[in-house]
Amino acid sequence: MAIENFDGIQSQHQEETIDIKALFFKFVRYWYLFAITIFVAIAFAFLFNKYTNPVFEVSTTVLVKDDKSLMDPSSLIGIGLNNNAQNVENEIGKLSSFSLTYRTIQKLDFEIAYYENDGLISRELYQTAPFEIEFDTSIAQTVGLKYSISFLNKNEYKIEAEGELVSKYNYSTQKFETEELDKVKWEGKFKFGDKVSNKFNTFRIVLNDKFDPEEDLSSNFDFVFKDYYSLSEQFRGFEIEPINREASILNIKFKSNNTEKAVNFLNMLTSEYLGQSLEKKNLIAENTINFIDNQLGVISDTLKSAEMDLQNFQSAREVMDLDFQAQQVYELLSDLQKQKAELIVKSKYYQNLQTYIKKNSESIDELVAPSAMGIEDPVLNALVGELINLYNEKASQLLFSTEKSPKVIGLNSNIRSTQNAILENVTNIIKNSTQAINDINKRIDDLTDKASFMPVTQRELVNFKRKFDLSNNIYTYLLEKRSEAQITKASNLPDNEVIDLARKELGSQVFPKKSLNYLIALILGLAFPIVYVLGKDYFNDSIMEKSDIEKITKYPIIGQLLHSNKDTQLVVLESPKSSISESFRQLRTNIQFLAKGSDKTCVMVTADMVSAGKTFVSMNLASIYAQYGRKTVLLGFDLRKPKIYQDFGLSNNIGLTNYLINKATIDEIIQPSGKMEHLDIIMAGPVPPNPAELIASERNTELFEELRKRYDYIVIDTPPAGLVTDAYLLMQHADVNLYLVRQGLTNKKVFGSIIKDIEDRGLKMNIVVNDINLSGGYGYGYGYGYGYGYGYGYGYGYGYGYYTDDKPDKKKSFTKRLFNKV
Numbered sequence: 001m002a003i004e005n006f007d008g009i010q011s012q013h014q015e016e017t018i019d020i021k022a023l024f025f026k027f028v029r030y031w032y033l034f035a036i037t038i039f040v041a042i043a044f045a046f047l048f049n050k051y052t053n054p055v056f057e058v059s060t061t062v063l064v065k066d067d068k069s070l071m072d073p074s075s076l077i078g079i080g081l082n083n084n085a086q087n088v089e090n091e092i093g094k095l096s097s098f099s100l101t102y103r104t105i106q107k108l109d110f111e112i113a114y115y116e117n118d119g120l121i122s123r124e125l126y127q128t129a130p131f132e133i134e135f136d137t138s139i140a141q142t143v144g145l146k147y148s149i150s151f152l153n154k155n156e157y158k159i160e161a162e163g164e165l166v167s168k169y170n171y172s173t174q175k176f177e178t179e180e181l182d183k184v185k186w187e188g189k190f191k192f193g194d195k196v197s198n199k200f201n202t203f204r205i206v207l208n209d210k211f212d213p214e215e216d217l218s219s220n221f222d223f224v225f226k227d228y229y230s231l232s233e234q235f236r237g238f239e240i241e242p243i244n245r246e247a248s249i250l251n252i253k254f255k256s257n258n259t260e261k262a263v264n265f266l267n268m269l270t271s272e273y274l275g276q277s278l279e280k281k282n283l284i285a286e287n288t289i290n291f292i293d294n295q296l297g298v299i300s301d302t303l304k305s306a307e308m309d310l311q312n313f314q315s316a317r318e319v320m321d322l323d324f325q326a327q328q329v330y331e332l333l334s335d336l337q338k339q340k341a342e343l344i345v346k347s348k349y350y351q352n353l354q355t356y357i358k359k360n361s362e363s364i365d366e367l368v369a370p371s372a373m374g375i376e377d378p379v380l381n382a383l384v385g386e387l388i389n390l391y392n393e394k395a396s397q398l399l400f401s402t403e404k405s406p407k408v409i410g411l412n413s414n415i416r417s418t419q420n421a422i423l424e425n426v427t428n429i430i431k432n433s434t435q436a437i438n439d440i441n442k443r444i445d446d447l448t449d450k451a452s453f454m455p456v457t458q459r460e461l462v463n464f465k466r467k468f469d470l471s472n473n474i475y476t477y478l479l480e481k482r483s484e485a486q487i488t489k490a491s492n493l494p495d496n497e498v499i500d501l502a503r504k505e506l507g508s509q510v511f512p513k514k515s516l517n518y519l520i521a522l523i524l525g526l527a528f529p530i531v532y533v534l535g536k537d538y539f540n541d542s543i544m545e546k547s548d549i550e551k552i553t554k555y556p557i558i559g560q561l562l563h564s565n566k567d568t569q570l571v572v573l574e575s576p577k578s579s580i581s582e583s584f585r586q587l588r589t590n591i592q593f594l595a596k597g598s599d600k601t602c603v604m605v606t607a608d609m610v611s612a613g614k615t616f617v618s619m620n621l622a623s624i625y626a627q628y629g630r631k632t633v634l635l636g637f638d639l640r641k642p643k644i645y646q647d648f649g650l651s652n653n654i655g656l657t658n659y660l661i662n663k664a665t666i667d668e669i670i671q672p673s674g675k676m677e678h679l680d681i682i683m684a685g686p687v688p689p690n691p692a693e694l695i696a697s698e699r700n701t702e703l704f705e706e707l708r709k710r711y712d713y714i715v716i717d718t719p720p721a722g723l724v725t726d727a728y729l730l731m732q733h734a735d736v737n738l739y740l741v742r743q744g745l746t747n748k749k750v751f752g753s754i755i756k757d758i759e760d761r762g763l764k765m766n767i768v769v770n771d772i773n774l775s776g777g778y779g780y781g782y783g784y785g786y787g788y789g790y791g792y793g794y795g796y797g798y799g800y801g802y803y804t805d806d807k808p809d810k811k812k813s814f815t816k817r818l819f820n821k822v
Contacts, residue, residue, distance in 0.1 A: 030529055038525030045521035051120045055511035056259045060266045061499040064091045064248040088248050092240050095273055102232040104269045110231050115222040126261040130211035135203040137171040142200035143227045151217045160187035169227040235265055259507040266502035274494040285489035287368045292482040303471035313464050334469050340440045341473035346375055347433045354426045357419050374481060380425050387418045543746045549767055552752040559587035559768040569616050569647045572623040573675055584624045594736050602714040604734035608722035608754045612742045613770040615643050618717035626679035630712040633680045638719045639691035642684035648673055655685025660694040666706055695729045704733040722754045731763055742770045
């Protein structure tokens with residue numbers, strides 16, 4: 001039992017080794033296909049790398065600072081990290097916003113794009129073009145229309161434009177003015193520096209210091225006007241991501257065909273991003289300065305008037321100073337006036353804040369912070385700070401969502417609540433401030449009443465100085481607060497900072513990746529033939545190899561007949577020394593072995609379908625027996641479609657049909673072949689209405705008995721066994737049954753179905769493979785039939801020169817022979 005298992009394992013291992021070897025030979029047979037596909041793939045990769053516009057990637061890094069202190073309680077309980085992550089996401093939203101990109105584009109000279117046209121590739125020239133376009137930004141220019149320019153000489157050039165969609169854009173107003181859908185075609189000839197004006201654009205072309213007559217006169221250039229909107233959409237394609245999950249340093253990458261242009265864009269983007277942040281921080285200081293300037297404009301007139309009144313009074317009364325009693329009253333009044341001045345300024349701020357909140361419910365761009373005016377009310381400062389934070393959070397949310405999102409709706413509700421709280425607080429403060437001013441006014445009135453007992457001149461001088469000091473104190477207080485706001489503005493720094501600027505030297509080419517493209521080309525060049533060979537084998541339902549037959553039946557394969565490229569069907573007669581004639585001799589030898597050396601043998605040839613080569617094999621097999629010097633007869637038992645007579649040039653008027661219906665004798669139906677001695681032929685004769693019945697008749701049995709007496713070999717050509725039953729009826733008269741399988745034509749399923757039926761009936765059968773094509777097929781070339789191939793036996797290797805058809809056909813070109821193999 002153990003020995004049997006070992007034998008089974010050894011047999012399975014041998015089969016696997018044979019399959020691997022056959023697969024290897026398949027791939028070796030298609031070496032030319034591998035060579036061609038690899039060459040084509042690498043050539044395509046080379047052309048792709050050479051004529052594809054390269055894409056470069058540059059990058060810059062920005063540090064996003066956390067506005068929370070290290071001692072913030074939220075950071076101690078684990079909330080700070082989430083807030084920091086949210087802050088990073090918000091900053092990413094700001095950096096990728098359309099408004100920031102639009103603002104950046106406005107600061108750069110990207111309005112005109114210059115290109116050098118090399119035919120297969122158009123290369124952008126940024127700050128390297130040999131000419132410049134000068135145009136008036138106040139005049140609407142056509143954008144998106146490509147102008148092509150070619151230099152005629154150092155002084156003249158030819159220009160033409162062609163396009164379909166035309167849009168006019170005004171760079172001053174930053175708006176589209178007109179739009180035309182008609183096709184555009186225009187050309188002209190101008191001198192450098194001349195004004196070019198058409199209904200599309202107005203500009204002037206001038207040469208610059210980069211113009212090189214030797215190179216540029218033979219080159220072609222293009223330029224296009226571009227609007228800020230399309231440029232912003234084009235340059236928003238940059239990527240932003242943190243350098244790692246826990247870091248707040250953002251890496252901004254941008255890909256472009258022009259490295260220098262990408263570098264300038266990224267550096268300007270980060271500059272505008274920091275500038276935008278700084279502008280928001282300076283906004284409160286600027287609003288404070290503007291408010292104070294407005295108040296100074298009002299109070300300066302009052303101050304000048306009070307100063308003039310005081311000077312006029314002192315000149316008219318010839319009094320320069322106050323006496324001791326008046327000085328005491330004045331000092332008290334001066335202190336009260338100073339307090340009143342501060343209260344008046346603060347009261348005006350409260351009224352201004354109240355009016356601003358009521359009228360501006362959607363923004364706080366002109367809001368003045370209370371602390372900037374010296375107001376130390378903690379409640380009001382907290383409420384205004386909360387309102388500013390709410391508006392900033394809303395602006396951040398609108399980068400990712402709309403006004404209708406739940407988060408924004410909630411923020412709007414909180415803003416309204418905070419505004420109402422500010423208005424309520426300011427109303428109370430205004431009432432308290434008014435009360436305080438009234439109290440000071442009462443105290444001033446009391447001092448004024450006491451001053452009535454002083455001399456008239458001193459009393460009037462005190463009143464003039466009091467009015468002057470009030471205006472002067474207000475003016476001085478405003479100037480102090482203005483200076484403080486200016487110092488705050490000057491000391492402000494951006495919240496974030498640029499770590500590394502984008503640099504041209506650090507840019508890297510990301511497309512095309514030449515090494516990767518060559519590697520992919522090599523892989524595809526190898527993969528395509530592999531897929532082709534395996535796919536051809538997998539999807540092919542025809543028998544191609546010995547293993548295909550062995551998987552279906554256990555009947556022995558006793559012959560392999562090579563493909564014939566002769567013009568005649570009688571290849572054995574016409575080319576007796578050819579390789580195909582030798583394959584018929586080998587078949588004859590194998591049949592003789594099956595017949596166990598019998599002197600008289602009857603061989604039947606059948607197949608499952610037409611075009612398998614039954615008649616071809618029957619005729620040549622009979623011819624090979626006749627060449628052997630033995631009396632041979634060929635029977636054309638394909639009564640339905642007789643063909644043998646055509647190849648031998650004989651008559652089909654009388655044959656088997658006549659004999660089987662008892663209308664002719666055996667001697668009357670036998671015809672000499674006329675082409676070879678010892679070979680006779682019996683044709684099918686007229687097509688009968690009942691061929692199967694005639695074949696099954698006793699008359700047919702008598703025919704074979706008589707023929708066995710007269711001939712050494714009988715070869716029977718039958719109709720297909722898969723279509724009619726004639727072949728099954730004739731098997732009883734044959735000693736050796738041959739079933740033809742034509743390589744590349746016999747269907748596996750049909751063959752399997754018929755051969756199983758033959759096996760179920762217990763009939764003897766032998767397989768003969770016909771039409772083995774060594775040049776095109778792979779199954780019998782390096783697979784089973786390598787006895788006839790190029791490595792062993794009778795191919796162009798060891799056995800070369802033994803046959804008349806060994807010489808290759810020189811008339812066919814290499815290309816034709818190559819594609820014949822495929």
